[in-house]
Amino acid sequence: xxxxxxxxxxxxxxxxxxxxxxxxxxxxxxxxxxxxxxxxxxxxxxxxxxxxxxxxxxxxxxxxxxxxxxxxxxxxxxxxxxxxxxxxxxxxxxxxxxxxxxxxxxxxxxxxxxxxxxxxxxxxxxxxxxxxxxxxxxxxxxxxxxxxxxxxxxxxxxxxxxxxxxxxxxxxxxxxxxxxxxxxxxxxxxxxxxxxxxxxxxxxxxxxxxxxxxxxxxxxxxxxxxxxxxxxxxxxxxxxxxxxxxxxxxxxxxxxxxxxxxxxxxxxxxxxxxxxxxxxxxxxxxxxxxxxxxxxxxxxxxxxxxxxxxxxxxxxxxxxxxxxxxxxxxxxxxxxxxxxxxxxxxxxxxxxxxxxxxxxxxxxxxxxxxxxxxxxxxxxxxxxxxxxxxxxxxxxxxxxxxxxxxxxxxxxxxxxxxxxxxxxxxxxxxxxxxxxxxxxxxxxxxxxxxxxxxxxxxxxxxxxxxxxxxxxxxxxxxxxxxxxxxxxxxxxxxxxxxxxxxxxxxxxxxxxxxxxxxxxxxxxxxxxxxxxxxxxxxxxxxxxxxxxxxxxxxxxxxxxxxxxxxxxxxxxxxxxxxxxxxxxxxxxxxxxxxxxxxxxxxxxxxxxxxxxxxxxxxxxxxxxxxxxxxxxxxxxxxxxxxxxxxxxxxxxxxxxxxxxxxxxxxxxxxxxxxxxxxxxxxxxxxxxxxxxxxxxxxxxxxxxxxxxxxxxxxxxxxxxxxxxxxxxxxxxxxxxxxxxxxx
Numbered sequence: 099x100x101x102x103x104x105x106x107x108x109x110x111x112x113x114x115x116x117x118x119x120x121x122x123x124x125x126x127x128x129x130x131x132x133x134x135x136x137x138x139x140x141x142x143x144x145x146x147x148x149x150x151x152x153x154x155x156x157x158x159x160x161x162x163x164x165x166x167x168x169x170x171x172x173x174x175x176x177x178x179x180x181x182x183x184x185x186x187x188x189x190x191x192x193x194x195x196x197x198x199x200x201x202x203x204x205x206x207x208x209x210x211x212x213x214x215x216x217x218x219x220x221x222x223x224x225x226x227x228x229x230x231x232x233x234x235x236x237x238x239x240x241x242x243x244x245x246x247x248x249x250x251x252x253x254x255x256x257x258x259x260x261x262x263x264x265x266x267x268x269x270x271x272x273x274x275x276x277x278x279x280x281x282x283x284x285x286x287x288x289x290x291x292x293x294x295x296x297x298x299x300x301x302x303x304x305x306x307x308x309x310x311x312x313x314x315x316x317x318x319x320x321x322x323x324x325x326x327x328x329x330x331x332x333x334x335x336x337x338x339x340x341x342x343x344x345x346x347x348x349x350x351x352x353x354x355x356x357x358x359x360x361x362x363x364x365x366x367x368x369x370x371x372x373x374x375x376x377x378x379x380x381x382x383x384x385x386x387x388x389x390x391x392x393x394x395x396x397x398x399x400x401x402x403x404x405x406x407x408x409x410x411x412x413x414x415x416x417x418x419x420x421x422x423x424x425x426x427x428x429x430x431x432x433x434x435x436x437x438x439x440x441x442x443x444x445x446x447x448x449x450x451x452x453x454x455x456x457x458x459x460x461x462x463x464x465x466x467x468x469x470x471x472x473x474x475x476x477x478x479x480x481x482x483x484x485x486x487x488x489x490x491x492x493x494x495x496x497x498x499x500x501x502x503x504x505x506x507x508x509x510x511x512x513x514x515x516x517x518x519x520x521x522x523x524x525x526x527x528x529x530x531x532x533x534x535x536x537x538x539x540x541x542x543x544x545x546x547x548x549x550x551x552x553x554x555x556x557x558x559x560x561x562x563x564x565x566x567x568x569x570x571x572x573x574x575x576x577x578x579x580x581x582x583x584x585x586x587x588x589x590x591x592x593x594x595x596x597x598x599x600x601x602x603x604x605x606x607x608x609x610x611x612x613x614x615x616x617x618x619x620x621x622x623x624x625x626x627x628x629x630x631x632x633x634x635x636x637x638x639x640x641x642x643x644x645x646x647x648x649x650x651x652x653x654x655x656x657x658x659x660x661x662x663x664x665x666x667x668x669x670x671x672x673x674x675x676x677x678x679x680x681x682x683x684x685x686x687x688x689x690x691x692x693x694x695x696x697x698x699x700x701x702x703x704x705x706x707x708x709x710x711x712x713x714x715x716x717x718x719x720x721x722x723x724x725x726x727x728x729x730x731x732x733x734x735x736x737x738x739x740x741x742x743x744x745x746x747x748x749x750x751x752x753x754x755x756x757x758x759x760x761x762x763x764x765x766x767x768x769x770x771x772x773x774x775x776x777x778x779x780x781x782x783x784x785x786x787x788x789x790x791x792x793x794x795x796x797x798x799x800x801x802x803x804x805x806x807x808x809x810x811x812x813x814x815x816x817x818x819x820x821x822x823x824x825x826x827x828x829x830x831x832x833x834x835x836x837x838x839x840x841x
Contacts, residue, residue: 314347621654
């Protein structure tokens with residue numbers, strides 16, 4: 099950083115920064131995997147020629163330059179202007195394969211997959227416990243298979259390769275803020291800001307691992323051709339599977355771009371004004387801002403799946419014209435824009451110079467994140483239907499105090515978000531494609547209380563405590579749209595749509611489903627957290643001992659498991675333990691569950707008894723609304739032994755994580771020298787108690803164990819544990835030493 103004071107009124111400053119980084123990544127693991135290994139297990143690495151190699155390598159470089167100018171117009175007026183430029187190079191690696199799955203913890207390689215063969219399950223367990231090539235990536239095997247593939251098909255696709263997915267961001271920004279202290283009580287602030295950004299997203303071949311080449315087409319696009327399961331005419335395969343129809347079957351080597359290549363361009367401009375008023379013990383402010391945002395997609399490849407949709411759309415005589423889309427993959431898309439008004443205000447009242455009461459409120463509209471508005475931006479420019487700007491209302495109330503022997507703060511907050519949108523991405527092993535699952539039109543609520551206090555016990559000891567209790571949850575159901583990048587179910591539902599469209603609400607070719615998000619918790623860290631710290635200070639020695647507690651954390655949910663049609667028209671409370679116990683008792687005769695009685699009891703008609711109608715009415719069922727179990731909602735066991743909520747519980751239940759304690763220690767010392775330099779060191783030890791059961795995050799897998807029977811999809815109940823939740827575990831005890839010299 100360099101600063102130049104030109105004169106009493108003008109000064110300029112230039113700041114440059116940026117550091118390239120390269121790091122290996124960690125993968126989430128299931129509890130089964132953790133029990134077979136440890137919390138430190140990482141399936142992304144293995145031995146290659148006796149050395150550890152991790153394929154999940156992240157590379158970043160973030161050069162940034164800012165130039166600022168300050169103009170002291172007068173004693174009461176200031177104008178600050180800044181210009182900034184930023185380019186973020188970011189990439190992460192992924193495995194591509196045309197054969198057996200490369201991940202050692204793939205569900206088919208786990209003991210839990212052997213549900214019907216105890217001997218095989220024991221053998222797989224033994225391999226996991228004792229064989230390194232089973233537990234970790236088998237690099238030597240990948241190279242061997244590529245070598246054999248070269249011999250068998252010299253011009254064919256690599257069996258295994260490492261890809262690098264680039265997400266680079268170039269942006270520039272200009273802002274200028276004018277401040278005027280009009281008088282002792284009144285202050286005016288006005289500002290403008292403009293921003294331009296381009297996100298360039300593409301994929302390259304990082305390492306062919308000895309293979310001759312790769313071909314730039316989707317090798318799995320022909321597995322689930324639209325003609326295979328929908329009655330459509332079979333698409334022209336030669337074009338359909340190409341990632342760029344202009345260059346069919348293009349051969350790519352290490353460093354070449356392939357798969358997808360597009361940019362998202364955006365511009366924004368805003369202007370704001372704020373006025374602040376001080377009068378005796380009362381401080382008040384009010385502000386307003388208006389923002390304009392626009393964006394568009396520019397494709398550098400013409401994807402075959404998008405090309406086919408446009409081909410159908412442009413040919414009215416084609417029998418599948420109704421399934422076409424007016425989409426583009428190559429070139430510039432339409433420009434979409436949002437206007438975002440925002441207002442806020444608040445006050446602070448000084449009660450007695452030692453305690454203060456403050457209140458803030460904000461109401462605004464906020465454009466959705468660009469990544470959440472495209473159905474499948476890697477291949478086409480189709481937008482999520484009826485996407486809207488979020489509407490946000492946020493407020494907080496705070497009380498701060500500073501009395502001799504204690505000081506602290508108590509706050510309460512509440513934020514309501516309407517018309518929210520989000521996107522979930524996952525790899526679907528069954529269809530062997532990346533899937534985008536978008537949810538939109540839902541509402542969220544964030545509310546809670548926070549408190550902190552500091553008490554000096556003596557000259558050398560201070561005790562501090564802080565905590566929060568919050569509730570973050572979804573307050574309405576969402577609309578879901580799913581799209582597979584290989585075209586397996588881009589235009590049709592993964593489930594059968596009846597001719598009268600009674601299973602799903604179908605809007606043209608976009609499939610809209612209801613996602614049962616209402617009541618689910620927002621995955622946003624622990625909603626209950628507290629800590630207490632004892633801070634010691636004596637002769638420039640610093641010692642902090644902190645006890646932490648975390649609870650009320652929830653795994654992120656997979657929308658695919660909460661599709662309403664999976665469970666028909668019965669709400670979640672029907673599957674509660676209490677209701678199923680009562681229903682099973684009613685349907686049990688002489689100690690034996692009678693499935694015929696149960697099935698008969700499910701039928702509600704105008705002749706049904708008032709008691710029966712009253713029972714089903716609590717679930718919204720009447721004679722005009724017969725029960726629909728959906729695809730996976732039946733609670734009767736195959737052997738008719740009774741009722742259980744196993745399916746619903748394992749597929750559509752959000753897991754609450756176990757709470758826990760950690761104990762941390764920090765010791766430091768500062769040494770002052772006569773030449774006005776200082777030496778300081780700090781030793782931090784986290785999780786001294788070595789708690790290895792604390793989960794810091796994770797997610798629910800999106801896949802549902804199923805198998806095809808003719809044209810129908812049925813649940814494989816034996817495989818309910820195949821796709822169990824994945825977790826990130828907190829490390830056990832770990833240390834960090836920092837030494838610094840200031841001169």
